[in-house]
Amino acid sequence: MTSDPAFKSEFLRLMQTRGYIHQITHSAELDAACQAGPIVAYIGFDATASSLHVGHMIQIMMLRRLQQAGHKPVVLMGGGTTKVGDPTDKDSQRPLLTDAQIQANIDSIQAVFRRFLTFGDGPNDAVMVNNAEWLDRFGYVQFLRDYGVHFTINRMLSFDSVKNRLDREQPMTFLEFNYMLMQSVDFLELERRYGCVLQMGGSDQWGNIVNGVELIRRVDQKPAFGLTTPLLSTASGQKMGKSVGGAVWLNADMRSPYDYWQFWRNTEDADVGRFMRLFTDLSLEEIARLEALEGAQINEAKKVLANAATTLLHGEEAAKAAEAAAVAAFEQGQLSGDLPSFEIPRADLEAGVVLAALATDAGLAASRGEARRLAQGGGLRVNDKAETDANRTLDASDLVDGVVKLAAGKKKIVLVRPV
């Protein structure tokens, strides 16, 4: 069940050496299947927000590796499962999304996959499916009779997603309780439609994945496998994926390429090698060389990481622009047009704007009070000068080269442009 170090297939060897594997079911059997020919594997993504975030990157990269190794990736959009809501890692039930919201989220999420996978009709081209296609069609009694019989309450209660909720004395609705059945049925459905034999996912999905594997083996007597990735945390133990300014979204309109580049640039020293293996296509030799850099030199490796990761998601041009902006801002103390900017009507600025209000509107603080506290703590800067009085009024005389440079902390910088 855990990984066998001596994989023979290219795909599993690749996964192993680059650090994607946490647990595998039937690893020898899966290894043999991967060697025998192209396999079909899938990962499901729920549509709870209008963009995926870096936390999903490891899954996306796994599908990419799969395709690189000659296999066929299936991207499963959880149009149906999102209506129920995955209780895994949730302390309490979340508000249910409407069908319209879910569809809007799916529409907005989809595009990023095209940057990482090649879609089409060929044997190892990726395909995207929405599980609403089949889940929406089930009648209640039919669902219970076809699938409900294969699951025992005894076992379902033993899964972490359920147990945690019960341990915390939080209610778990019957609706949520059914999530794992739906995910299992997804796997079965994909096995029947595409001959999909492998489901991958985060380590928190182990229980859900194993259920699907067992369902297929029981109902169709077909091979089925599961593979999970390690829970990604930074070397100092933080959950990966957050950074200055909240969730790191993949969609450019929710998180600029500049910010995305910054996220990778700010990787901890100890994580550089691991992240390069997981999140870039750099060769292992190149990575070995880069991660061996010591002291301040490792910053060069971080730039390579940031460039590679940003290029994959946003393209080379955006990555270069982000790097140039960062070099200018941090290494030369200059402005760059590529820094995030905030537009303000010229007349308003000429009339005078209270700093606290401007900083809040520009997204540097959540409220004026917060902006004020930030200023008092010495964290708010106007044109690189710390400004402790947030009640100060800014006007046209504060323009430098046509913009006002506002910064909260060292890393959150916004250029205020009069329009």
Added chain:
RNA sequence: GGGGGAAUGUCCCGAGUGGCAAAGGGGGCGGACUGUAAAUCCGCUGGCGUACGCCUUCGUAGGUUCGAGUCCUACUUCCCCCA
């Protein structure tokens, strides 16, 4: 069906005697130190106002009181014991 407990700062955990914007953690954000790192140390952490201040918060809805997270009533949800 009966009895006993629990729900707290809208991120989490968690103190709380009728005077509370509410102890303490964690997390988050800022500062110092560095290398746009880690570790460490320091500060901040409900909203609005320049300020004495005003407003909104302790499961929900009422009530008692000058004053309620704290007392009473009903309701909701969860836990435990008895049947």
